[in-house]
Amino acid sequence: MTRRKVKLAFICDDTARKASYNKRKKGLIKKVRELTTLCGIPACAIISSPFDSQPEVWPNPEEAMNVIDRYKNSSVKDENRNVNQERFLMQRISKARDQVRKLKYDNREQELNLLMFGYLQNNNISDDLTAEELRDFDKLVEKKLKEVDNKIKKLDA
Amino acid sequence: MTRRKVKLAFICDDTARKASYNKRKKGLIKKVRELTTLCGIPACAIISSPFDSQPEVWPNPEEAMNVIDRYKNSSVKDENRNVNQERFLMQRISKARDQVRKLKYDNREQELNLLMFGYLQNNNISDDLTAEELRDFDKLVEKKLKEVDNKIKKLDA
DNA sequence: TAGGCTATCGTTAGTCG
């Protein structure tokens, strides 16, 4: 067989990168699940990728939020012990929360971007669209927007 | 050697569970870092555990979000009509590369942050440190800095 | 308790259908 030794660097080849992504995403999620099960602790992973139409969230968005909440609560317990560090942690908590929201939102936009890119490319449409093309495109985007919003609602529920 | 075959279930023995936790946490974070680097995508993991004085968060959310914000800046509507799509993808790739570098750096910062927080908390040290405490702390940080730098070098090699 | 070691098991890069 050929060499397996892989440099830890961005994989330039699209096909190889996607193949690697799918394998490793699966492996990573398995690792999180094992850690959670074996050690009885809450943990989550969020993977936002252009290959998937939605971000991979393990175990699920609700639990992910719970993990982040625990993050918060554990720091609150320490309040009396060290005010400065507690404040520092609180900052990190709110940033982590922002991160989750932004990842979710970012993915929504990313999905739309990919959709539009694919649409324009498949239909060989360039910069200047005809009125009809614009109508079709807008419909498509609108429909997709609803889908994505439903997904997000479902995730938040 | 004895059995390596491990049942995928909660490890009842506290010592064994903690040992497994520390090893697997390390391995998991490495996996996330690899996925992020190899595939140029944003991902994070949050591990909330009673073993650590604070939850493990990878990477540092702040800088990771800056990268994602860049994606957001290319607004959906602007993209679809005005911008050359190929160029857009090319930008994405170079941004992903920047991301990899930044995440690596963030990780270094994060380790130091966690170290410092853990130290202060474990030693029940609050705002005003004695001169001696400060010296010990500096030594600790300095040592950790070297460790982390070695890790990064190893990753780059 | 933490850190180092290695046999064994798990993951995955490259390849083929």
Next chain:
DNA sequence: CCGACTAACGATAGCCT
């Protein structure tokens, strides 16, 4: 493109210090 396969590499349970 995807799924299956397998050699090679990586992770880690158990042990020891």
